[in-house]
Amino acid sequence: MPGKPILEIENLFHTYMKGTPMEHEALKGTSMVISEGECIAIIGHTGSGKSTLIQHFNGLIRPDSGKVIVDGVDLSKKRIDIKALRRKVGLVFQNPEDQIFEKLIGDDVAYGPFKLGLPLKEVRERVKWAMDMVGLNFEVMKDRQTFALSGGQKRKVALAGILALQPKILVLDEPTAGLDPRSRNELLDKIKYLNKMENLTVIFVSHNMEEVAYLADRVYVMANGSDVLSGTPEEIFTDKEKLQDYQIGTPETVQILYRLKDMGYNVDIAAFTISEAANEIIKVLANGKGENHGE
Amino acid sequence: MASEFELSRNITIGQYIPTGSFIHRLDPRVKLFVFTILVIAIALNTSYIGNIIGLLLSIYLFLVSKIPISYGLSGIKPAIPFIIILGVLQLIFQGNVFSGGTVFFKYGFILITSESIRLVIVSAIRFVEIILLSSVLTLSTSTTELTHAIQSLLSPLKKVKFPVHEISLIITIAIRFVPTFAIEMEKMMKAQASRGADFGSGEWWRIIQRTKDMFPIIIPLFTIALSRAEDLILAMESRCYTPGNDRSAYSVYKAYGRDYVVLIIGLLFSILLLFYPFPY
Numbered sequence: 197m198p199g200k201p202i203l204e205i206e207n208l209f210h211t212y213m214k215g216t217p218m219e220h221e222a223l224k225g226t227s228m229v230i231s232e233g234e235c236i237a238i239i240g241h242t243g244s245g246k247s248t249l250i251q252h253f254n255g256l257i258r259p260d261s262g263k264v265i266v267d268g269v270d271l272s273k274k275r276i277d278i279k280a281l282r283r284k285v286g287l288v289f290q291n292p293e294d295q296i297f298e299k300l301i302g303d304d305v306a307y308g309p310f311k312l313g314l315p316l317k318e319v320r321e322r323v324k325w326a327m328d329m330v331g332l333n334f335e336v337m338k339d340r341q342t343f344a345l346s347g348g349q350k351r352k353v354a355l356a357g358i359l360a361l362q363p364k365i366l367v368l369d370e371p372t373a374g375l376d377p378r379s380r381n382e383l384l385d386k387i388k389y390l391n392k393m394e395n396l397t398v399i400f401v402s403h404n405m406e407e408v409a410y411l412a413d414r415v416y417v418m419a420n421g422s423d424v425l426s427g428t429p430e431e432i433f434t435d436k437e438k439l440q441d442y443q444i445g446t447p448e449t450v451q452i453l454y455r456l457k458d459m460g461y462n463v464d465i466a467a468f469t470i471s472e473a474a475n476e477i478i479k480v481l482a483n484g485k486g487e488n489h490g491e
Numbered sequence: 492m493a494s495e496f497e498l499s500r501n502i503t504i505g506q507y508i509p510t511g512s513f514i515h516r517l518d519p520r521v522k523l524f525v526f527t528i529l530v531i532a533i534a535l536n537t538s539y540i541g542n543i544i545g546l547l548l549s550i551y552l553f554l555v556s557k558i559p560i561s562y563g564l565s566g567i568k569p570a571i572p573f574i575i576i577l578g579v580l581q582l583i584f585q586g587n588v589f590s591g592g593t594v595f596f597k598y599g600f601i602l603i604t605s606e607s608i609r610l611v612i613v614s615a616i617r618f619v620e621i622i623l624l625s626s627v628l629t630l631s632t633s634t635t636e637l638t639h640a641i642q643s644l645l646s647p648l649k650k651v652k653f654p655v656h657e658i659s660l661i662i663t664i665a666i667r668f669v670p671t672f673a674i675e676m677e678k679m680m681k682a683q684a685s686r687g688a689d690f691g692s693g694e695w696w697r698i699i700q701r702t703k704d705m706f707p708i709i710i711p712l713f714t715i716a717l718s719r720a721e722d723l724i725l726a727m728e729s730r731c732y733t734p735g736n737d738r739s740a741y742s743v744y745k746a747y748g749r750d751y752v753v754l755i756i757g758l759l760f761s762i763l764l765l766f767y768p769f770p771y
Contacts, residue, residue: 256681286685289681294678294682294714297711311689
């Protein structure tokens with residue numbers, strides 16, 4: 197399924213506040229290759245360089261050294277069409293609801309398309325599409341006040357504001373942080389839909405391993421400013437040694453399966469989606485009962 | 492070239508660089524007092540020599556504090572346009588006020604004399620001196636120390652019912668949040684740039700357009716500031732903050748011999764700058 201590489205990062209370095217006493221090296225040689233249509237999770241502890249890395253994707257930060265190539269465009273070159281790049285790579289920051297500034301929802305979503313200089317009709321279509329994508333009814337919601345919305349709805353509006361640019365790559369920094377469980381699940385489903393049905397390449401940063409297990413095709417683990425580990429969620433979560441080395445958290449299902457395994461039950465750690473894990477546990481329970489009856 | 496959005500880089504107010512130097516260890520009250528009288532003395536001194544002495548002194552203080560001088564100079568950079576504009580305005584319009592000395596140029600109301608040129612040069616040097624001095628003060632003193640200093644220097648005013656504690660609290664909060672809002676603004680600029688906003692790329696004469704371009708940053712910043720203020724109120728009240736109450740301090744400052752020495756030297760310098768008749 198994965199197509200040609202759409203985002204390539206090669207030995208990337210970045211230092212903040214260069215030439216001041218606060219100088220801080222945030223990225224020390226990160227490399228990754230992401231293909232069209234993939235859903236990638238970037239995980240790692242606070243200060244491991246995730247946020248710095250994703251800000252390179254749409255040229256907010258330009259590479260100090262190393263390469264960032266987005267859809268064939270080398271961002272280390274000085275003269276590039278930065279606006280076209282930001283149209284191609286939609287970056288949703290942490291707590292994106294802070295960036296809403298218009299009075300009405302429709303106007304706020306339309307800000308990006310208007311900035312592109314699109315005709316009114318196309319702006320309207322894009323706003324409608326973007327709002328539908330995040331599950332906000334265009335006719336009902338477009339004239340509502342932004343300040344009267346709940347946290348989850350505000351986040352949807354902010355996400356729609358980025359989607360209205362119709363990016364090829366969607367980058368999200370902790371998209372579900374601070375949301376209630378229901379809004380969280382809704383948002384995750386929307387992201388999954390965008391990735392699978394609209395064929396958007398999705399890259400997201402997360403601390404929530406349930407989310408990573410649910411969404412990601414592949415995972416990159418960051419530590420101390422470089423990528424230390426990558427693979428499918430199965431590969432990452434079943435590699436017990438590495439999990440401990442880099443202190444990577446795991447979904448609760450993985451923790452339960454590891455504990456069952458430690459207690460001597462024959463379970464498959466890779467079966468960590470909720471329904472698979474439930475099946476494994478039922479199997480253990482059934483076998484356990486069987487043994488008891490046997491004795 | 493990566494610093495397009497690095498706003499916090501140029502903000503030296505409210506930052507503290509611990510180097511453990513002699514200046515860092517001084518009593519903050521003494522530091523603030525000496526700083527104040529030096530700034531007054533520099534502001535009132537109009538001679539070349541006096542201001543060069545002041546400039547050398549402020550550079551020397553930077554060296555003693557072990558803070559890289561480049562850090563102090565980066566605080567001057569954003570002020571350069573103001574210094575230049577101020578200089579040009581003074582050169583053109585102040586000739587009639589400071590009309591002493593030799594007349595170099597006269598055309599209509601424009602009058603350039605040796606006195607007005609002196610004014611221009613001296614005020615530029617003065618600007619640099621004051622920026623350097625305030626950088627040394629704020630970079631070597633934590634905001635907590637600074638508030639304590641302000642509070643204890645203003646405490647005589649309590650006698651006339653002046654709200655000393657409240658004022659110093661307001662000052663602390665204001666200084667404390669300068670870097671925070673710089674970071675917020677940086678984040679907001681990046682977020683809006685990510686959805687196609689551009690700042691400052693329009694022609695400079697289209698002031699209304701350029702102001703409008705700032706709305707997507709300014710409006711969210713206001714809402715963030717208000718919600719932060721609300722959080723701060725809750726945090727303070729939940730720790731039983733009561734306005735107007737007498738409160739004791741966590742750290743009590745004691746002035747040592749070195750503090751008195753610095754105080755006396757500071758006073759002498761100020762008296763020198765204020766009263767000595769410099770020939771130039």
